[in-house]
Amino acid sequence: GLGGFNFASMHFISSARAVKDPSGARSAGRVGLWGATVTSVIVVVVLITCAGFLSTPFSADPSERAEIAYLLRVGAAYVPLFALMQVLRYCTQAYKTMVPSVIVGNIIQPAARFLIGVGVLLAGFAVTGAVVTLSLSMGIGVLAAAYYYRRMLSAEERAADRRAIARPLIRFALPQLGASLFNVQALGLGIVVLKLFTESNIPVGLFAIALALQGPGGVFLSGIVNIWAPVVSDLYARGEIERLESLYQTITRWVATFSFPVFGLLMLYPDVFVRIFNSRALDAAPLVVILAIGNVFYTGTGPTGYVISMTGRPGVNFINSIVAVGLYVGLAFLIVPRYGAIGMAVVDASVTASINSVRVIEAKLLVGVQPFGRSFLKPVGATLLAMGISLAWRLVPGEGVLLELPGIVLAAAVYLVTLRVMGLDAEERYVWERIKGRALRRKAR
Incomplete structure (x- = not known):
């Protein structure tokens, strides 16, 4: 029901x-809300x-299908309310603060859902009550989000005349919707x-764990x-491409800092982490x-997709997504029937x-920026x-979790000490403080 209007707004x-x-x-903001309303109403009608x-795949029993269909109709109001709340949250994020969005989406709406849900269940409304609770809590979320968004508008924005902005906003929203869907x-x-190309559920379960x-x-x-x-849109509109690239590189460095050690541990100690789910699922380790x-490529290239979309090129991301899905299905058709879950993992990674x-x-050619600066070498080296x-620790005689856990702790300590020795440069400190400031600041000045 969002129709891509959240990012467009x-x-x-x-x-x-x-x-x-x-x-x-x-x-x-106005057009984004109207666009989300129209697209979500279409979904409601469907x-x-x-x-x-739509209830047919969920049950072969006609009475159960009828009940599911009834619940779908009862809960249909959830769709436009969710769409409106999300667009309003993204509108507040455009003012360079996350606080209202977090309060609405992570505190007010969940709290309302819990309180109303407890009430309707105690009243004996069972499943229907739970479905209605979702819509009611989302309605409260919409009111809260509208309140915060209204407060954030400047006096000039409140008094501003309407502008014919619907066409360019829709041209942005629709390909962004496609990119998100695919x-x-x-x-x-x-x-x-994997389920389509294998008869057993075991490979599917192993892949899901991995x-x-x-x-x-x-x-x-x-x-x-x-x-x-919103930083991308702001800097690009100002023409500050060098500044955009500098921040892009530093943010990619921070993403790599938090993600690379996780993936490194998964590569070296897959058995340890698989045991968290099920000790009998060790075949998921490879x-x-x-x-x-x-995923090293996914996180190591930073938020590149947003650089492309938020500089006004969501269509490029849409094409990327279509190509990715086509490659995924095509390669799976060739590889998975013979190699199973291993083949699916190779296709996914590739x-x-x-x-x-x-x-x-694409970001370099279209926007003139790339994500790799000298600071990127810090998390890579660490x-x-x-x-x-x-790897050296694994040369110690013995095996089992009790021996592997100290190796993980030692690796983590080495990683943190190495980063500490390398230190932070001025740009890295600036970005870190900016992230904290925007996460905590209530309203942009």
Whole structure:
């Protein structure tokens, strides 16, 4: 139901504020909300009219399908309310602060869902009550987000006239929607494709475990993108390309700092981490290693996709996503029937590495920036040294978790000490303080 209007609103508001255009900023928020409303209403109509068909895959029992269809219709209001809340949150992020967005999405709406949910369950409304709770809590989230967004508008923006900004905003939103829908990392496409080409559920389960273990390595990148995205639009609108590249390189360095040691440990100690899920799933260990290699390219190239989209080129990202999905399915068709989960992991890593490498080239050609500065060598060098120490530790006679855990601790200590010795330069300190400031600042001045 978002229709790409969340990122479109953020981009156009940030760009308008960068050139002191209150009319553009106000109009972008208004059009983004209308666009999300229209697209989500279309989704609601489909849900209501096609609920019976959509319930078919979930059960063979006609009575159960009828109940599922009923719940889909009851919960349809959730879609536009969610879309509006998200667009409003992204509008506030365009003002270079995360606080209102976090308060609404991580505190107010979840708290309302919990309190209302407890109430309706105690009242005996069961599943229907739980579904209604989602919509009611989302409605409260919309009101809270609208309140914060309204407070953040400057006097000039509140008084500004409307501008015909719908067409360019829609031209941005639709390809951004496509890029999000076909995002290989977000789709979990490997699980679906592997199931299509294998008869047993065992390879699918092993691949799912290996995929889940990659999550911690991408946490920092996922957390930084919403802070980074409006910065890209702002600096690009001002024409400060050198500044944009400098920040881009430093942020990529920080992403690598938090992600590379995680993937390094996954490569060297996959068995230890697989045991967290199931000691009988050790066959997932080689999949963990292969996927980690691909994810080094995903995090190591930084938030490149947002550099491309937030400088006004979401269509390029959409094409990248389509090509990635095509490669994924095509290579899986050739490789997975013979090599199973191992083949799927190789396909995943190969496509991830290729697409993210291509994005780096595109960012350089289209925007004039690239993510690798001298500071990038710090996490690379520290990770390689820590991995070398881990390999040396494995020469110690013996085996088992009790021997491997001290090796992990030693590697972590070596990594941290190495980074400490290398220190931070002025740009790195600036970016770190800027990240903390934007995460904590309530309202942009």
